[in-house]
Amino acid sequence: xxxxNFEQLKERSLEIRKRYHELELSHHGSxxxxxxxxxxxxxxxGLIGRNVMSQQGRWPKGNTEQELKHxxxxxxxxxxxxxxxxxxxxxxxxxxxxxxTENLLGK
Numbered sequence: 762x763x764x765x766n767f768e769q770l771k772e773r774s775l776e777i778r779k780r781y782h783e784l785e786l787s788h789h790g791s792x793x794x795x796x797x798x799x800x801x802x803x804x805x806x807g808l809i810g811r812n813v814m815s816q817q818g819r820w821p822k823g824n825t826e827q828e829l830k831h832x833x834x835x836x837x838x839x840x841x842x843x844x845x846x847x848x849x850x851x852x853x854x855x856x857x858x859x860x861x862t863e864n865l866l867g868k
Contacts, residue, residue, distance in 0.1 A: 767852040774841040795846050802839035808832050 765773075782792040793801070812829040814820035844851035 767855075770837070770841055771845060771851065774838050775845055777838065778842045795843065798839065798843055798846065802836060802843060805832050805836050805839060809836060 785792050809829065809832045811820060811822070812825040812832060815822035815825040816829055841851050844854065
Protein backbone atom coordinates (compact mmCIF):
# COMPACT_ATOMS: atom_id res chain seq x y z
CA UNK A 762 0.00 0.00 0.00
CA UNK A 763 1.40 3.37 -1.02
CA UNK A 764 1.67 6.14 1.53
CA UNK A 765 1.67 9.87 0.98
CA ASN A 766 3.28 12.59 3.05
CA PHE A 767 1.87 16.04 3.68
CA GLU A 768 4.10 17.71 1.11
CA GLN A 769 3.01 15.31 -1.63
CA LEU A 770 -0.59 15.73 -0.51
CA LYS A 771 -0.33 19.51 -0.82
CA GLU A 772 1.46 19.44 -4.18
CA ARG A 773 -0.91 16.97 -5.80
CA SER A 774 -3.99 18.60 -4.28
CA LEU A 775 -3.03 22.05 -5.53
CA GLU A 776 -2.27 20.74 -9.01
CA ILE A 777 -5.69 19.10 -9.19
CA ARG A 778 -7.33 22.28 -7.87
CA LYS A 779 -5.50 24.30 -10.54
CA ARG A 780 -7.00 22.05 -13.21
CA TYR A 781 -10.47 22.51 -11.73
CA HIS A 782 -9.94 26.29 -11.73
CA GLU A 783 -9.26 26.04 -15.46
CA LEU A 784 -12.57 24.19 -15.93
CA GLU A 785 -14.41 26.78 -13.82
CA LEU A 786 -12.98 29.58 -15.95
CA SER A 787 -14.03 27.89 -19.16
CA HIS A 788 -17.53 27.03 -17.91
CA HIS A 789 -18.38 30.04 -15.74
CA GLY A 790 -15.84 32.75 -16.56
CA SER A 791 -14.40 32.81 -13.04
CA UNK A 792 -12.75 30.55 -10.50
CA UNK A 793 -14.64 29.39 -7.44
CA UNK A 794 -14.09 31.50 -4.35
CA UNK A 795 -12.83 30.11 -1.08
CA UNK A 796 -16.42 30.22 0.15
CA UNK A 797 -17.56 28.10 -2.79
CA UNK A 798 -14.78 25.62 -2.10
CA UNK A 799 -15.91 25.45 1.54
CA UNK A 800 -19.50 24.82 0.46
CA UNK A 801 -18.35 22.04 -1.88
CA UNK A 802 -16.43 20.47 1.03
CA UNK A 803 -19.49 20.67 3.27
CA UNK A 804 -21.61 19.04 0.58
CA UNK A 805 -19.12 16.17 0.36
CA UNK A 806 -19.03 15.90 4.16
CA GLY A 807 -22.81 15.51 4.13
CA LEU A 808 -22.51 12.78 1.51
CA ILE A 809 -20.02 11.00 3.77
CA GLY A 810 -22.63 11.02 6.52
CA ARG A 811 -25.26 9.53 4.23
CA ASN A 812 -22.83 6.89 2.90
CA VAL A 813 -21.82 5.93 6.44
CA MET A 814 -25.48 5.48 7.31
CA SER A 815 -25.89 3.30 4.23
CA GLN A 816 -22.77 1.26 4.99
CA GLN A 817 -24.06 0.68 8.51
CA GLY A 818 -27.48 -0.42 7.25
CA ARG A 819 -29.27 2.70 8.51
CA TRP A 820 -30.10 4.20 5.10
CA PRO A 821 -31.46 2.25 2.10
CA LYS A 822 -28.94 3.21 -0.57
CA GLY A 823 -27.21 -0.04 -1.39
CA ASN A 824 -23.50 -0.66 -1.83
CA THR A 825 -21.70 2.61 -1.09
CA GLU A 826 -18.23 1.39 -0.15
CA GLN A 827 -16.47 2.87 -3.22
CA GLU A 828 -18.32 6.17 -3.00
CA LEU A 829 -17.57 6.40 0.72
CA LYS A 830 -13.84 5.83 0.12
CA HIS A 831 -13.88 8.41 -2.68
CA UNK A 832 -15.65 11.04 -0.57
CA UNK A 833 -13.33 10.48 2.39
CA UNK A 834 -10.31 11.05 0.15
CA UNK A 835 -11.99 13.99 -1.54
CA UNK A 836 -12.71 15.60 1.83
CA UNK A 837 -9.04 15.40 2.79
CA UNK A 838 -8.26 16.96 -0.58
CA UNK A 839 -10.77 19.78 0.03
CA UNK A 840 -9.37 20.49 3.50
CA UNK A 841 -5.86 20.62 2.08
CA UNK A 842 -6.94 23.00 -0.69
CA UNK A 843 -8.90 25.21 1.71
CA UNK A 844 -5.98 25.45 4.13
CA UNK A 845 -3.58 26.40 1.34
CA UNK A 846 -5.97 29.00 -0.10
CA UNK A 847 -6.25 30.61 3.36
CA UNK A 848 -2.50 30.47 4.05
CA UNK A 849 -2.85 27.88 6.81
CA UNK A 850 -0.18 25.21 7.10
CA UNK A 851 -2.31 22.04 7.17
CA UNK A 852 0.55 19.95 8.54
CA UNK A 853 1.15 22.34 11.45
CA UNK A 854 -2.58 22.71 12.08
CA UNK A 855 -2.95 18.92 12.24
CA UNK A 856 0.11 18.51 14.46
CA UNK A 857 -1.10 21.27 16.79
CA UNK A 858 -4.56 19.68 17.00
CA UNK A 859 -3.16 16.21 17.72
CA UNK A 860 -0.74 17.50 20.36
CA UNK A 861 -3.29 19.67 22.16
CA THR A 862 -5.90 16.91 22.11
CA GLU A 863 -3.42 14.31 23.36
CA ASN A 864 -2.41 16.70 26.17
CA LEU A 865 -6.06 17.35 27.00
CA LEU A 866 -6.76 13.62 27.20
CA GLY A 867 -3.60 12.81 29.12
CA LYS A 868 -1.52 11.23 26.35
